[in-house]
Amino acid sequence: MEAKRFGVVTFHSTSHAIQAEKVCGKCGIEVKLIPTPRRISSDCGVSLRFFHDDRDAVLAALGERKVEISLVTML
Numbered sequence: 001m002e003a004k005r006f007g008v009v010t011f012h013s014t015s016h017a018i019q020a021e022k023v024c025g026k027c028g029i030e031v032k033l034i035p036t037p038r039r040i041s042s043d044c045g046v047s048l049r050f051f052h053d054d055r056d057a058v059l060a061a062l063g064e065r066k067v068e069i070s071l072v073t074m075l
Contacts, residue, residue, distance in 0.1 A: 014045070029061060030054070
């Protein structure tokens, strides 16, 4: 059985992370707020985790709503 792969979006502020979670939820995209892995960034302590297959949908939803992101990393 193959393990699920995830991506992480980092933000400059916690408010952007919360906004992103709401936007994705309204679009029906399954996401989760997680502590930002220190190996990725030290900017904001909260990141948005999403399934690898949802990458394009997440980025499109955040782009349409002009949610400011810092970095997108695939784990």
